[in-house]
Amino acid sequence: MTIGLGSLRRTILLVDSDPLGRGTLRSALEEAGFSVDEAATGQEGERTALRIAPDAILADLMLETVDAGSRLGERLRAQGSTIPFYIVSTASDALTGAVGFHELGISGVFLKPVDITVVIQSLRSRLDIR
DSSP states (O other), X not given: OOOSSTTXXXXXXXXXXXXXXXXXXXXXXXXXXXXXXXESSHHHHHHHHHHHXXXXXXXXXXXXXXXXXXXXXXXXXXXXOOOOEEEEEOHHHHHHHOTTTXXXXXXXXXXXXOXXXXXXXXXXXXXXXX
């Protein structure tokens, strides 16, 4: 199944050190019609984002360090990226880092365990997919 206009598939980059978490999200996003790429570290995520120019990025806040996910967003913005960037985090992580997310260019926060229906609806809305 494809989404959007014609056969255009929107690409989502998942950045998470947990392969099980990435796999779960990948399966659900692909089933919803998205193309998905993955990265396990912030550095790998940055390289992959610059190489493939995804339509949106979902990154775990807790990658190599406590706030590596938000730092990835900062680095991409500093390089001129306008890719919608979402943090995936536990409730406690999101609450301690929520202040200033908008200033970092972060489009939103999805709390773990993520409600994949909410993630898909949010991505479709942000990427103007009907």
